[in-house]
Amino acid sequence: TENKTLSGRNQSPTLTRGDLQTPQHRASGAAGSDSACSKDGVRYFSVVWCKASKKKHKRWEGDAVLITRGRSVSLKDMEGKDIGKGSGYKVSQLASLSEGEMLMIGGKEVEVMGVISAEDFAKGRCFQDIQTDQAESATKPAPPLGSASKPFFPPTTLGRAGRPEPKPEEEQTCRPRHNPLAPGALVMPRPSSNHQWLHNKAALPVVDVVVDTHLTTHLRPHQREGLLFLYECVMGMRAVGRYGAILADEMGLGKTLQSVSLAWTLLKQGPYGGKPVVRRVLVVTPGSLVQNWKAEFTKWLGRERISVFTVDQEHRVEQFVSSPLHNVLVISYEML
Structure with a gap:
């Protein structure tokens, strides 16, 4: 069965992820100024990028953050360093930019994966976690030397050891990893109340599990149904206490892509608090x-x-x- 799975992988469908937008723009080492650019018009996106090529299957080289301002754009890597800039884009083109669309920035090709809020960008949440932690620790004032006094905690906040209990993770922002309302989004079924009672002992908030848009653009209708079937079976949503499945599609129907999509989804997401399942x-x-x-x-x-x-x-x-x-x-x- 495994042999059949891979022998058909070259018969992948020819699907487009949106028209490749290649505006006439100037790529330079400094961002071009534009009189129509305003602070209110700045938008932020999480993207993946690669060197420009005409290949159908792109070899993405990394994640990045795209910033659009008026008719100009800039691309930053996950350390916040500029890796590309351009100007001369149509205002309407950048204003309507959304998930799954592609854009050329100099010699780089990017695909939009999601929208980043201005608050997340300002606090550095869209960059690497290590960088965010360093930035937050740098902004905290150092405690005065020689201070031996202990902070006061109300009795209701004290744990068994006399220390304040840590804030539960569900109080932190629990949002889907990808936009469930985006066009073509593949959202996994939400767990039933019985499933939550069995598997969500910590009472974490239920979060939508959305398949990575980078993968859903390649999935054909029967593959989307197959992925939903696999997810429900592996998560034990179809039968209590049963956590397995057999995908018996014929050779050439794309079982490998469905398996890769399931593995990637479970490694990165989960229905309870957004925690990865595996x-x-x-x-x-x-x-x-x-x-x-x-x-x-x-x-x-x-x-x-x-x-x-x-x-x-x-x-x-x-x-x-x-x-x-x-x-x-x-x-x-x-x-x-």
Whole structure:
């Protein structure tokens, strides 16, 4: 069955993710000024980028933040450094920019993944977590030297050890990772009240699980249905206590893409508080297809987004277990 799955992967559908917008613009080292640009008109987007090419399947090189202002745009990497700028775009073109659309910035091609609020951008939430933590710690005033006094806590906030209980994570912002109202969004079914009673003991808020728009643009209708089926089965939503599924589509119908989409969704999202359902994924396949599976993950998600570890004579399972960099393990039946 696994052999059949991969032998049909070249028969992927020819779907467009929106017209590629290639305005006549000037790419330069400094942002071009525009009199029509105003502070109120600034918009922020989370995007993925790659070098401009005419290939149907792009090899995305990383995540970035796109800033539009009037007729000008700038692109920042996840460390906040400028990696591209351009001007001369149509105001209407940038004003209507939304998820799934593509844009050329100099020699780079970007795809919009979602909208970032001005507040999130100002606080640096859209950049790497480590950078946000450093920025927040830098803004906190240092405690006065020699201060030995303990802060007062009301009795109702004290835990068993006499310390204030940490704020539950559900009080933090729990929002879907992707916009469930975006055109073409694939939203997974919400858990039933019985499922919540069994699996949500911490009473976390229920959050929509939305498949990454980078993947849904490639899914055909039957693949979308198949992904919904897999998700419900694996999450135990179809039968109590049952957490497995068999995807028995015929060869060439795209079972591999559905499997990759399911794995990526569970690694990044979950219905309860937005917490990921799984931390690692195991793929067991015939030995001749181990490298093919790694290539499929890279093809659909890119090297920057996911790290796949393959087991062979030189790479052992123990290396995967001790490595925090990999979250997908591909192994053959013989090596298992």
